[in-house]
Amino acid sequence: xxxxxxxxxxxxxxxxxxxxxxxxxxxxxxxxxxxxxxxxxxxxxxxxxxxxxxxxxxxxxxxxxxxxxxxxxxxxxxxxxxxxxxxxxxxxxxxxxxxxxxxxxxxxxxxxxxxxxxxxxxxxxxxxxxxxxxxxxxxxxxxxxxxxxxxxxxxxxxxxxxxxxxxxxxxxxxxxxxxxxxxxxxxxxxxxxxxxxxxxxxxxxxxxxxxxxxxxxxxxxxxxxxxxxxxxxxxxxxxxxxxxxxxxxxxxxxxxx
Numbered sequence: 196x197x198x199x200x201x202x203x204x205x206x207x208x209x210x211x212x213x214x215x216x217x218x219x220x221x222x223x224x225x226x227x228x229x230x231x232x233x234x235x236x237x238x239x240x241x242x243x244x245x246x247x248x249x250x251x252x253x254x255x256x257x258x259x260x261x262x263x264x265x266x267x268x269x270x271x272x273x274x275x276x277x278x279x280x281x282x283x284x285x286x287x288x289x290x291x292x293x294x295x296x297x298x299x300x301x302x303x304x305x306x307x308x309x310x311x312x313x314x315x316x317x318x319x320x321x322x323x324x325x326x327x328x329x330x331x332x333x334x335x336x337x338x339x340x341x342x343x344x345x346x347x348x349x350x351x352x353x354x355x356x357x358x359x360x361x362x363x364x365x366x367x368x369x370x371x372x373x374x375x376x377x378x379x380x381x382x383x384x385x386x387x388x389x390x391x392x393x394x395x396x397x398x399x400x401x402x403x404x405x406x407x408x409x410x411x412x413x414x415x416x417x418x419x420x421x422x423x424x425x426x427x428x429x430x431x432x433x434x435x436x437x438x439x440x441x442x443x444x445x446x447x448x449x450x451x452x
Contacts, residue, residue, distance in 0.1 A: 280363065
């Protein structure tokens with residue numbers, strides 16, 4: 196009975212401990228961004244996070260724009276309102292789908308890599324060696340990646356938005372029969388400055404959460420190669436959860452409160 200109660204208590208306290216640890220790491224990484232003057236690793240991480248992710252982000256955004264027009268135009272055609280398909284694509288991408296797609300790609304492609312890389316350093320005691328030499332692991336490993344994510348993801352988000360409209364344009368004009376001018380007019384007609392700012396806030400928030408979660412999983416890795424694999428898997432799964440949950444909170448704050 197005592198073990199049963201202890202297990203329940205442990206499972207109840209673990210999420211609180213985990214969320215608290217992630218929060219402390221986020222605060223510490225932000226502090227190091229402003230206090231540390233060395234920036235030699237940032238460009239390398241921008242290339243890894245932003246530049247190398249664009250082909251995948253662009254491809255998925257292109258197909259997403261096409262599918263959205265196919266689905267919405269098919270329904271709107273029944274009411275003679277298929278010209279509004281472009282507007283639905285743009286609003287969906289800039290408010291919700293754009294930031295979420297970019298963040299999920301970041302978690303799946305880069306987050307697992309970060310967790311595995313840092314996890315291997317943890318297993319092989321390279322992080323302990325950094326500490327002995329007086330190098331702060333957070334300043335050296337986490338902060339440059341967080342800064343690179345904050346710089347890279349807004350660019351990916353904006354590019355994914357325009358690529359999705361291009362994909363929707365080809366389907367809407369050449370398959371549905373919407374005039375090109377009408378499609379482009381409707382695509383940008385309903386977008387406000389608030390939508391753009393909310394999209395940027397979301398994608399920056401997702402970048403901070405995903406990268407810090409991935410780094411945290413790498414820093415707590417243990418148990419050899421198996422532990423590194425578990426850290427990479429946990430980084431992706433937990434990052435997905437944080438992205439969806441924080442998206443819910445941010446949408447509620449900006450559009451319902």
